[in-house]
Amino acid sequence: MSVQSKKEQIEVLRNQGFVIVPGLLSPERCGELKQIAQQQLREAAAPIEFEADLRYPGAPDSKHAPGGHTVRRLLDAYARHERFRESATSPDIRGWMELYFGEEPRLSRAHHNCMMTKHPAYGSLTGWHRDARYWSFERDDLVSVWFALGRESADNGALWFVPGSHTAALTSGRFDDAKFFRSDLPENQALIQTAVSPELNPGDVVFFHCNTLHSAGKNVTNDVKFSLVFTYHGASNVPLPGSRSASKPEVAF
Numbered sequence: 001m002s003v004q005s006k007k008e009q010i011e012v013l014r015n016q017g018f019v020i021v022p023g024l025l026s027p028e029r030c031g032e033l034k035q036i037a038q039q040q041l042r043e044a045a046a047p048i049e050f051e052a053d054l055r056y057p058g059a060p061d062s063k064h065a066p067g068g069h070t071v072r073r074l075l076d077a078y079a080r081h082e083r084f085r086e087s088a089t090s091p092d093i094r095g096w097m098e099l100y101f102g103e104e105p106r107l108s109r110a111h112h113n114c115m116m117t118k119h120p121a122y123g124s125l126t127g128w129h130r131d132a133r134y135w136s137f138e139r140d141d142l143v144s145v146w147f148a149l150g151r152e153s154a155d156n157g158a159l160w161f162v163p164g165s166h167t168a169a170l171t172s173g174r175f176d177d178a179k180f181f182r183s184d185l186p187e188n189q190a191l192i193q194t195a196v197s198p199e200l201n202p203g204d205v206v207f208f209h210c211n212t213l214h215s216a217g218k219n220v221t222n223d224v225k226f227s228l229v230f231t232y233h234g235a236s237n238v239p240l241p242g243s244r245s246a247s248k249p250e251v252a253f
Contacts, residue, residue: 009207010100013143017166017212024092025147025203029083034149036081037115037226040074047075049114056124058218067122074115077228078107078251084115087147088230089253096207100143101234107251110244111135111231112144118157118216118225126216128162128181128192130170135210136243137233142210147228148200157219159206160197165213181213 004012004021012019025033051059051070060067077084087093088107097105107113111134117123132140152158174188175181182188191213200206208214210231219225235252239245 016163018161018208021205023203024205030149030202034226049073051124059124070119070122077115097232104235105232108231109248112229116227116229118219120219123219128215130211132210133179136240136245139237142233144231146206148204149226150202152200154197156221156225157217158197160195160215162195162213166209166211
């Protein structure tokens with residue numbers, strides 16, 4: 001099978017709401033990033049988000065419950081380590097984002113910007129949602145980049161996507177008070193049934209739009225899953241003043 005060009009990859013993203021770019025990270029870089037993450041996880045190096053902080057389905061009820069100190073995210077990956085920073089702002093990523101946005105890209109330090117971990121025992125389910133529910137920008141046109149540092153599949157909590165959902169007109173009534181997509185509604189169930197969970201190999205990268213419906217299941221394997229995640233937007237698409245999206249300085253690269 002021929003390798004897709006960046007323009008072809010971007011066309012898939014525009015049409016489908018996500019695209020997989022195989023082997024964007026070398027095996028050596030994957031191993032290095034994972035080793036750094038494992039060390040920082042052992043050290044519980046702040047800033048950290050715990051599963052008990054969010055209390056999604058399957059998470060401990062509190063930090064005092066069994067598994068209460070299970071880490072969900074190692075936060076502010078950009079500032080955590082030079083290697084994370086290099087991955088976030090590599091020439092490959094810059095070129096891809098410039099082509100997609102048609103202008104100089106910006107890395108948001110307020111959103112994602114983390115090493116996502118999914119633990120076997122207490123890693124929680126993440127319900128169906130659009131990331132734009134959290135974000136406040138002039139335009140809902142942001143792209144997240146998910147670097148798989150190991151194998152990712154349905155059995156260890158890989159991402160699920162609803163193809164084409166980034167362009168769907170979904171009314172507020174189809175989401176609950178926390179802005180999760182309601183799986184109890186028949187019209188939503190029909191959409192969810194079209195979802196796919198692409199298997200990823202170490203070094204594969206997923207680019208997905210901020211309005212693409214996605215979710216993630218539990219990790220039923222014996223190993224922690226590590227994924228490095230960053231979010232980008234065009235320079236002209238600025239965060240709204242006073243919002244969480246404007247709470248940290250952005251990175252031009």
